Amino acid sequence: MENNPPSFSVVIPVYGCAAALPELYRQLTETLGRLTDDYEIILVNDHSPDASWALIEALAAADERLLGLNLSRNFGQHTAITAGLDRATGEWVAVMDCDLQDIPAEIPKMYAHARQHELDIVFGRRANRQDTATKQLLGRTFYKLLKWLGGPVSDPTTGNFGVFHRRVVAALRHVREPTRAFPLQVRWLGFRQGALDVQHAVRMHGTSSYSLGKLVRLAVAVLLAYSDKPLRLLVKLGAIIVAVALIAAVWLVGQGLLGHSNLMLPALMVSVWLLGGLSLTALGIVGLYVSRVFDSVKNRPLYIVRDEVGKTS
Numbered sequence: 001m002e003n004n005p006p007s008f009s010v011v012i013p014v015y016g017c018a019a020a021l022p023e024l025y026r027q028l029t030e031t032l033g034r035l036t037d038d039y040e041i042i043l044v045n046d047h048s049p050d051a052s053w054a055l056i057e058a059l060a061a062a063d064e065r066l067l068g069l070n071l072s073r074n075f076g077q078h079t080a081i082t083a084g085l086d087r088a089t090g091e092w093v094a095v096m097d098c099d100l101q102d103i104p105a106e107i108p109k110m111y112a113h114a115r116q117h118e119l120d121i122v123f124g125r126r127a128n129r130q131d132t133a134t135k136q137l138l139g140r141t142f143y144k145l146l147k148w149l150g151g152p153v154s155d156p157t158t159g160n161f162g163v164f165h166r167r168v169v170a171a172l173r174h175v176r177e178p179t180r181a182f183p184l185q186v187r188w189l190g191f192r193q194g195a196l197d198v199q200h201a202v203r204m205h206g207t208s209s210y211s212l213g214k215l216v217r218l219a220v221a222v223l224l225a226y227s228d229k230p231l232r233l234l235v236k237l238g239a240i241i242v243a244v245a246l247i248a249a250v251w252l253v254g255q256g257l258l259g260h261s262n263l264m265l266p267a268l269m270v271s272v273w274l275l276g277g278l279s280l281t282a283l284g285i286v287g288l289y290v291s292r293v294f295d296s297v298k299n300r301p302l303y304i305v306r307d308e309v310g311k312t313s
Contacts, residue, residue, distance in 0.1 A: 008032060008039040009090030010107070013080035017098040018050040025059055025066075027104040035108050040311055041066045042084040043098075047074040053307070060310030070307035078180035081160065083303045085169050094163045095182065102161040106198040110163045113196045120168050120191035123183065124161035124198035158183060158195055167191070176302060178295045179225035225292070231284065238281025245273040 010028060014021070025041070032039040045053045045068065056068035069083055081095055092111060096102035102124065110122040160182050171189050187193065223230060248269075 006036055006038075006092050006111070007090045008036050008111075009042060009088035009093045010039070010104075011042045011044070011081060011084030011088055011093060011095045012098050013044050013046055013077045013084065014052045014056065014098045015046045015048045015074070015077065015080075016050060016052075017100075018048070018052045018055055020098060020100045021052060021055045021059070024098060024100055024104070025063075027100075029063070031104040031107060035111070038090075039065060040088070040090065042069065042087055043067070044069045044071065044080040044084045046071050046077065046080040057309050063310070065311060067311040068307075068309040069305050070309075072304040072306040075303045076180065077160075078182045079303050081182045082172075082180055083305065086173060088166075088169055091166050092163055093166065093169050094161075096161050097159075101201045102159075103199050103201055106161075107163060109198065110196050113194065114163055114165070117194055118192065119194045120165040121186060121193040122163050123158040123193075123195045125157045125195040126159070126161075126200040127157065127197040161198065162186075165191075177225065178298075178300075178302070179221050180302070181222045181225070184222065184226060231289075234284035235281055238277045238284070241273060241277030241280065245277060248273070 010032065012024070017024075021043075028041055032041075041063075043056045043059070043066065045056055047070075053068070053070050056066075056070070060066045060068045067087060069087070071080060071083065075083075085093065085095075092114075094107045094110075096104070096107075106124055110124060113119070114122045162183075164186065168186065168189060168191055171191075172185060175185050175189075
């Protein structure tokens with residue numbers, strides 16, 4: 001493998017972390033400067049409600065190696081990552097969060113691990129995760145549920161933080177499905193993958209933008225996009241309801257043959273159960289597929305860039 005210093009891009013989605021941006025920029029430039037002279041920093045403002053964009057404009061005006069993208073509305077963290085990756089030009093690309101829980105000094109370690117083991121992908125594994133107990137519990141629950149539902153294999157100790165060769169980024173640019181889940185999509189691509197234990201810092205500024213409601217909506221969207229087991233479970237549920245209704249119908253016929261005539265209400269209930277089970281099964285199948293097809297055939301862009309400052313090449 002060649003020993004020349006690599007060109008490096010760092011992609012960071014920005015939301016609600018204006019207070020952390022100056023220190024993040026300082027640590028990044030210090031770390032990347034020791035790694036290579038040829039680097040770029042791409043900050044994607046995902047319609048943050050604080051002063052993040054003003055700070056990005058100021059940083060871009062002072063450093064020609066920084067590119068700032070300002071999205072027209074909040075498209076979500078993973079879509080903001082996509083916007084940054086679409087503009088990344090480095091031989092290697094690092095992706096990290098903006099709140100300094102991902103530590104810039106870990107990037108050279110992951111890069112060295114990738115070179116040593118000839119890997120295309122190295123995720124940062126948070127061996128000692130510093131998130132709240134609630135957030136960690138929700139994360140573990142989601143990944144266990146995803147595994148049970150037959151979704152892509154993933155690791156709850158890893159997130160977006162990692163380094164990726166440009167061939168991985170180039171392949172990911174062809175994956176334009178509306179439901180974005182960056183680490184899951186990267187794992188789906190294949191390539192030579194690995195993980196390295198990294199330090200994970202306590203969040204010093206602001207709070208996570210992921211409320212319980214947002215986490216649930218994201219989980220549902222990802223589960224529907226990466227697993228068809230909910231669909232199959234729904235079919236099984238409908239089949240069980242139909243089976244119970246048929247058993248009840250046989251019982252009612254038997255009661256009628258024995259001379260019991262007051263069967264109008266039970267018969268009506270059996271009919272409702274039978275039709276309800278069949279309707280639940282049919283609507284579940286049609287609804288899930290139509291919903292996913294509907295999102296895809298719109299063919300809308302994944303994001304809209306309102307403003308751009310800094311590096312243009």
